[in-house]
Every structure is written in C-alpha cells, then in structure tokens.
Amino acid sequence: MAEISEKYNTKCPGVKRLMREAMELAEATEEYCARPLEDNLFEWHFTVQGPKGTDFEGGIYHGRILLPKEYPMHPPHIILLTPNGRFEVNKKICLSISGHHPETWQPSWSIRTALLALIAFMPTPAEGTIGSLDYSPAERKVLAKKSVSWVCSQCGEISALLSSTAAKPITDEEKSVLNQIAFKAEEEQTAKPPEEPAHEPEPQVLESSEPTNSFLDQLTEVLVALLVGAIGIFIYRRWNAHYPTSETEL
Amino acid sequence: MADDASSSSGCAGNIIDNSINQDELIMKQQREIEKEISETIPLVGELEALSSLEKEYNEDPVYLLKVKDLSSKYKYIRRTRPDGNCFFRAFSYAYLEHLLTDKSEFDKFYEIAKNSKEILVALGFSQFTVEDFYETFMEVVQRVGEQAGGSPESLDSVRAELHDKFNKQGYSDYIVVYLRLVTSGQLQTENDFYQNFIEGPRTVTEFCRQEVEPMYKESDHIHIIALSNALNVGVRVKYMDRGEGSQVIAHDFPEGSKPLVHLLYRPGHYDILYA
Numbered sequence: 458m459a460e461i462s463e464k465y466n467t468k469c470p471g472v473k474r475l476m477r478e479a480m481e482l483a484e485a486t487e488e489y490c491a492r493p494l495e496d497n498l499f500e501w502h503f504t505v506q507g508p509k510g511t512d513f514e515g516g517i518y519h520g521r522i523l524l525p526k527e528y529p530m531h532p533p534h535i536i537l538l539t540p541n542g543r544f545e546v547n548k549k550i551c552l553s554i555s556g557h558h559p560e561t562w563q564p565s566w567s568i569r570t571a572l573l574a575l576i577a578f579m580p581t582p583a584e585g586t587i588g589s590l591d592y593s594p595a596e597r598k599v600l601a602k603k604s605v606s607w608v609c610s611q612c613g614e615i616s617a618l619l620s621s622t623a624a625k626p627i628t629d630e631e632k633s634v635l636n637q638i639a640f641k642a643e644e645e646q647t648a649k650p651p652e653e654p655a656h657e658p659e660p661q662v663l664e665s666s667e668p669t670n671s672f673l674d675q676l677t678e679v680l681v682a683l684l685v686g687a688i689g690i691f692i693y694r695r696w697n698a699h700y701p702t703s704e705t706e707l
Numbered sequence: 708m709a710d711d712a713s714s715s716s717g718c719a720g721n722i723i724d725n726s727i728n729q730d731e732l733i734m735k736q737q738r739e740i741e742k743e744i745s746e747t748i749p750l751v752g753e754l755e756a757l758s759s760l761e762k763e764y765n766e767d768p769v770y771l772l773k774v775k776d777l778s779s780k781y782k783y784i785r786r787t788r789p790d791g792n793c794f795f796r797a798f799s800y801a802y803l804e805h806l807l808t809d810k811s812e813f814d815k816f817y818e819i820a821k822n823s824k825e826i827l828v829a830l831g832f833s834q835f836t837v838e839d840f841y842e843t844f845m846e847v848v849q850r851v852g853e854q855a856g857g858s859p860e861s862l863d864s865v866r867a868e869l870h871d872k873f874n875k876q877g878y879s880d881y882i883v884v885y886l887r888l889v890t891s892g893q894l895q896t897e898n899d900f901y902q903n904f905i906e907g908p909r910t911v912t913e914f915c916r917q918e919v920e921p922m923y924k925e926s927d928h929i930h931i932i933a934l935s936n937a938l939n940v941g942v943r944v945k946y947m948d949r950g951e952g953s954q955v956i957a958h959d960f961p962e963g964s965k966p967l968v969h970l971l972y973r974p975g976h977y978d979i980l981y982a
Contacts, residue, residue: 473839481835570833629831
C-alpha cells in the first residue's frame with residue numbers, strides 16, 4: 458500500500474477510492490477475494506467461488522478487473538480467465554441494470570458489488586447475450602471441477618486464494634441491487650470506448666467472433682452470387698437450345 | 708441477373724450488421740458528442756450578463772420576448788455544462804455561493820448535511836462508498852463555512868476557490884454524486900408520498916436506481932422536489948420554453964418557500980440566474 462501511495466496522486470478521487478476498496482477487500486473470504494496488481498492500482502485480479510446449489514458449485518473462477526481512470530464515475534470491466542461455461546473467457550464484460558445501458562452503473566457501487574453481482578448472475582440463463590455462453594449443465598460441472606486446479610500466471614494456484622472466512626453479509630439494499638444487475642460484453646469491432654483503463658500492462662488476447670462472422674457473411678454472399686449466376690446460365694442455355702427448334706417448327 | 712442477386716444479398720447483410728451495431732453506434736455517437744461538449748463547455752462557467760442570452764436568440768422572436776421578461780428580474784447568468792448533471796451542479800454551486808453571505812443559513816444547512824450520511828447508511832447504502840462522497844462534499848462545505856459572512860476580500864478569494872473546485876471533475880462530480888444520493892435517500896424515506904409522482908409501474912426504489920443515482924441522468928420535477936425538501940432549501944426555477952405568452956413562468960420548490968437558489972430551465976438544461 459505504501460508503494461502505491463508514493464506512485465499515485467492520492468488526491469485523485471479514483472486513487473483514493475481504490476485504496477479504500479483495497480483496504481475493504483484486504484481479507485480474502487470464502488465467497489470472493491480481490492486485490493490490485495502490485496504495480497497497477499487500476500488492474501485487479503479476483504477469485505470467486507461458484508454459487509452453491511448451481512452447476513458452478515465447487516468451482517473457483519479467476520479473472521481481471523479493469524478500472525477506467527474515471528472510476529467510480531464509470532463502471533469497471535470484468536474479464537474472466539478460468540473457463541466456466543457461462544461467460545466467454547478473455548472477453549471484457551460490463552455490469553449494468555438489466556435491460557438498461559451501461560450508464561446505469563452507480564458510483565456508490567464498488568468492486569464488492571461487482572463480484573457479488575457476478576456470483577449472483579452466473580446461474581442466470583445466457584439468452585444469447587454477447588459474451589455469454591450457454592453450455593449444458595454437464596459441461597459446466599466438468600469445468601467447475603477442472604477450475605480448481607487452474608493457475609494464474611500472476612497469482613498462482615487460484616484454489617489457495619480464497620479463505621474459509623465468510624464474507625460480510627449481504628445487506629437488503631445490496632440484495633435488491635444484485636437482483637437487478639446484468640453482465641454483458643461490448644461489441645468489439647467498433648472503436649474502443651474512451652474510458653480505457655488507466656494503464657494496461659499487457660496486450661489482451663480478446664476473442665473476436667465478429668471478423669469470423671463477417672467473413673462467413675462474405676462467403677455466403679459469394680456462394681449465393683455463384684449459384685444465381687449458374688442458374689442464369691443454365692436457363693439461358695436451355696432457352697437457347699429450345700428457341701431455334703421452335704423457330705424451325707414454325 | 709447475377710449482379711442483381713449479389714447486390715441485394717449484400718444489402719441484406721448490411722441490414723443485419725446494422726441492427727447488431729445500432730445500439731453500439733448510438734452510444735459511440737453519444738460518447739463523441741459528450742466528449743465534444745466536455746471539451747468546449749466548462750463544468751461551471753463565468754458570470755455573464757443576461758444580454759448574452761439575447762444574442763443567442765437574435766432571430767427568435769418568441770425567446771427574445773421571454774429573455775426581455777427574464778431581464779426585468781435577473782441581471783446575470785452562469786452557464787453549466789449540459790451533461791445531465793446540470794441541475795445538481797447548478798443547484799450546489801448557487802447554494803454554496805449563497806451560503807458565503809448567509810452565515811445563519813449556513814449553520815442550519817451544516818446540521819442537515821452532517822446528518823445526511825447516517826440517513827443513507829441506515830437505508831442500506833454501502834458505508835464506505837457513501838463516506839467517500841460525503842467526505843469530499845463536506846470538505847467543500849466546511850471551506851465555505853470557514854469564510855461564510857467574512858469580509859468582501861476574503862469572500863472573493865473563497866469564491867474563486869469554489870469556482871476552481873467546481874471545475875475540477877474530481878470534486879465537482881463527487882458533489883453531484885453525493886447530492887444524487889441525498890435525493891435518492893429522500894425519495895426512499897418518503898416513499899409513499901413520492902410514489903404518486905412516478906409514472907408507470909416502477910417503484911420508488913427502482914426509479915432511484917435508474918433515474919437518480921446514476922451519473923448523467925437528467926433531473927425532473929421529482930428530483931428538484933426531493934432535494935429541496937431533503938436540504939430544506941428554497942429553489943426557484945424559471946421555465947423558458949416555446950409556450951404561449953411573453954412571460955417566463957416561475958416554480959418554487961418546495962411550494963411557498965423563500966427561494967435562495969434561482970435557476971433558468973430551458974428544455975433539457977439548467978443554468979444559474981442572479982438578480
């Protein structure tokens with residue numbers, strides 16, 4: 458923490474706030490833990506426990522939290538790293554109130570809110586939302602089992618990161634917030650949003666399904682064109698073949 | 708024929724692409740507009756003579772008549788950035804500025820402000836995030852308090868400081884967030900009363916979460932009523948729009964109160980007025 462205070466301007470509200478959150482989340486809990494990278498207060502790594510009584514029970518999932526420099530005015534982005542069958546890995550997802558735009562993020566929410574909401578949102582149906590996966594319960598259970606041995610290149614074995622201490626109980630206010638929050642990935646082929654994380658140490662390998670899609674679209678177009686062309690030529694030849702004969706008949 | 712087919716399938720492809728990206732495109736465009744606005748208009752501007760409004764409406768007889776009516780009661784205007792937070796920013800700037808010259812009002816306000824955090828925490832808002840905004844808000848309030856009722860010279864310097872803070876995104880937005888929370892707290896505390904103002908099937912809590920607490924969400928009557936009640940501050944809003952007549956209609960919140968803050972409303976935006 459001391460290093461961080463030297464490196465960042467603690468007068469900057471985002472920095473002050475994140476240092477507070479780091480203190481608030483300093484102790485790992487049974488359900489979740491999160492802490493900033495040693496050299497970057499604006500990137501955190503988190504671990505959450507798969508919610509009990511769901512396909513994710515027994516699973517442990519690890520990921521990154523990217524804080525925009527406008528945090529907490531703008532929402533954090535979450536990137537899951539452990540395969541889980543509910544969210545694509547290595548893809549930025551963002552939380553907002555279900556059915557509303559990301560602008561419904563509230564500055565009074567925190568990283569804890571985001572993690573609790575992520576846990577609560579995992580068992581909800583994917584419904585084709587961008588960044589969501591709709592794996593079968595069996596596949597998710599297999600991934601949950603595998604997840605325990607997943608290792609993060611920065612944090613090590615993720616199964617060692619959670620503790621046996623129960624997290625601070627969820628308040629009524631939080632409960633009502635959590636029920637409303639949804640996670641969604643952003644469209645990626647458009648320009649990057651302005652609120653880029655203040656510092657991103659490594660280039661991200663983001664899964665981009667869009668280029669493949671547009672390639673498929675193009676391929677389909679070409680095939681349709683070829684087919685229509687072929688039919689055209691076929692009709693033309695048939696017509697040509699018949700026309701002279703009918704003329705001779707006359 | 709082959710050409711026709713391929714070009715029409717191309718169009719279909721575009722239509723599909725468009726529908727996927729429509730939302731994202733609109734948001735991107737919105738972000739660009741926001742960026743442009745933030746680069747050209749300060750969060751809170753300098754004091755301007757009201758005649759600057761006349762210039763704005765040079766070729767607009769309806770508005771010119773109304774500006775004339777307005778200038779019979781007000782001499783200056785201070786513009787705020789139209790970013791959806793303008794009501795909260797205009798209100799807090801104008802009120803704190805007023806408190807500098809009204810020590811007894813300041814003392815009354817200070818008690819209300821000091822107790823406001825407990826109300827929010829009791830409602831279940833996360834203590835440490837509320838505290839974060841509260842502390843920044845109170846830092847500015849206390850600064851005003853130290854100088855309230857002081858000599859004209861000391862007031863000038865603290866006014867400059869206030870202006871500076873309101874144009875620093877860190878301070879300015881934190882004040883806006885805190886007032887949004889106070890507004891939400893008031894709405895939720897007086898739940899039964901405010902439910903009548905909300906159209907559609909939303910509960911007060913849902914309304915707060917969607918329209919009050921998030922930044923950049925524009926303020927309506929209900930926000931003004933709730934905030935002026937929560938802080939017990941009279942606000943007069945002059946409504947200037949294309950409506951009939953040459954008069955600019957005024958509304959006082961809460962009704963019958965003595966207004967200490969005067970705001971000009973033009974559709975979608977609030978600025979500060981000075982007599």
